[in-house]
Amino acid sequence: MARISVQTEDFDIGAEFAALTAGRTDIGGIGCFVGTVRASAQDRVAAMTLEHYPAMTERAIARIVEEAERRWELLGCTVIHRVGRLTAGENIVLVLAAASHRQPALDATAFLIDWLKTKAPFWKKEEFADGAATWVEARAADDAAAARW
Numbered sequence: 001m002a003r004i005s006v007q008t009e010d011f012d013i014g015a016e017f018a019a020l021t022a023g024r025t026d027i028g029g030i031g032c033f034v035g036t037v038r039a040s041a042q043d044r045v046a047a048m049t050l051e052h053y054p055a056m057t058e059r060a061i062a063r064i065v066e067e068a069e070r071r072w073e074l075l076g077c078t079v080i081h082r083v084g085r086l087t088a089g090e091n092i093v094l095v096l097a098a099a100s101h102r103q104p105a106l107d108a109t110a111f112l113i114d115w116l117k118t119k120a121p122f123w124k125k126e127e128f129a130d131g132a133a134t135w136v137e138a139r140a141a142d143d144a145a146a147a148r149w
Helices: 013-021 054-071 102-119 140-147
Strands: 002-007 029-036 045-052 074-082 084-087 091-099 122-128 133-135
Touching: 002 013, 002 054, 013 029, 013 074, 013 091, 029 102, 045 054, 054 074, 054 102, 074 102, 091 102, 102 140
Parallel strands: 002 074
Antiparallel strands: 029 091, 045 084, 045 122, 074 091, 122 133
């Protein structure tokens, strides 16, 4: 069973983990990825705005999760992606993948985040400390990571 949410509000990692595992004794491993808005001295990002088309985005994420479930025997999955304006240090995305064993959980988690990064329709605009802003272009490294699957 998968939980998919695209939302403006933050998520509670502990609560999501507890919801995924509640009453389960068959889970042997859970892969977890949390993406955050990063700020570094080099890029001076102060905030990021994520935009999407609601129905299209949820359907795309559902297809990505379905593909992960076809490739690995998952016992549960959570994908939460935030939208709106987020400042440095805030959570953007949570991926949890539960399986009977460690390796499928970790592989599914990596697959999910790689494909979310390249196949889910989100548009990102970075805002810099000096007030400038720019839309984020697709990166070849992200495409290469997704292509390995």
